[in-house]
Amino acid sequence: MYEQKDGYYRMAKKEGYKSRASYKLIQLNKKFNIIKKGYSVLDLGAAPGGWVQIASKLVGEDGLVVGVDLKLVKEKYDNSYFIQGDVFENSTVENIKEIKETFDTIISDLAPNTSGIRSLDHQRSIDLCYRALELSSKFLEYKGNLLIKVFQGEDIKKLVDDIKNEFYYVKISKPESSRSSSRETYIICKGYKKRKLKIEDTELSEESA
Numbered sequence: 001m002y003e004q005k006d007g008y009y010r011m012a013k014k015e016g017y018k019s020r021a022s023y024k025l026i027q028l029n030k031k032f033n034i035i036k037k038g039y040s041v042l043d044l045g046a047a048p049g050g051w052v053q054i055a056s057k058l059v060g061e062d063g064l065v066v067g068v069d070l071k072l073v074k075e076k077y078d079n080s081y082f083i084q085g086d087v088f089e090n091s092t093v094e095n096i097k098e099i100k101e102t103f104d105t106i107i108s109d110l111a112p113n114t115s116g117i118r119s120l121d122h123q124r125s126i127d128l129c130y131r132a133l134e135l136s137s138k139f140l141e142y143k144g145n146l147l148i149k150v151f152q153g154e155d156i157k158k159l160v161d162d163i164k165n166e167f168y169y170v171k172i173s174k175p176e177s178s179r180s181s182s183r184e185t186y187i188i189c190k191g192y193k194k195r196k197l198k199i200e201d202t203e204l205s206e207e208s209a
């Protein structure tokens with residue numbers, strides 16, 4: 001396991017990537033092709049900026065990447081913007097909207113601060129996944145793609161069932177670069193149906209109806 005960690009760490013340094021997290025997006029995109037040249041991408045939970053760097057390369061000069069995180073991302077690229085804010089706040093939604101109203105792909109590597117209590121961390125991760133789903137109802141194009149990280153646990157099945165109502169194609173995949181000891185996995189969703197969410201809330205789902 002440590003050998004593998006060192007391998008990705010060395011590779012990231014050599015290839016000028018920020019961290020091993022960069023390889024997770026590279027590997028998932030190679031397999032599922034969710035980000036293409038010219039796409040607009042919303043990156044939720046973007047700090048310290050590994051995925052912004054990869055996504056901005058993948059979309060190229062005609063594309064756009066908007067990163068959002070509680071923490072600051074310092075690096076900027078010609079085709080990228082960064083918003084510091086909480087994904088649950090309306091002000092963050094408004095700030096995203098000022099830059100771009102809809103996106104071809106949303107990627108969410110959102111993760112809670114881990115407490116060490118597995119069930120609590122899982123529940124917080126699930127809450128972040130539902131928020132990413134809710135923001136999709138606001139920002140994702142019809143037939144757009146969504147990639148979400150989730151910490152494994154008992155509520156994944158319900159989450160995946162809910163996602164299947166919203167997307168034509170849903171797969172779970174753990175990239176090779178994700179440590180086998182990590183409980184994270186990724187849900188790849190393609191072909192957004194763009195219809196009203198059944199989550200009880202909110203202004204967001206009503207607006208998008």
Ligand SMILES: C[S@@+](CC[C@H](N)C(=O)[O-])C[C@H]1O[C@@H](n2cnc3c(N)ncnc32)[C@H](O)[C@@H]1O
Pocket residue numbers: 018021022044045046047048049050051052068069070071085086087088109110111112113
């Ligand atoms: C695993 S890191 C993301 C790594 C990133 N994909 C990269 O490649 O550099 C998870 C991020 O989610 C962010 N996060 C967690 N809860 C958030 C929230 N409510 N609003 C915005 N960002 C949040 C954390 O601040 C953290 O930076």
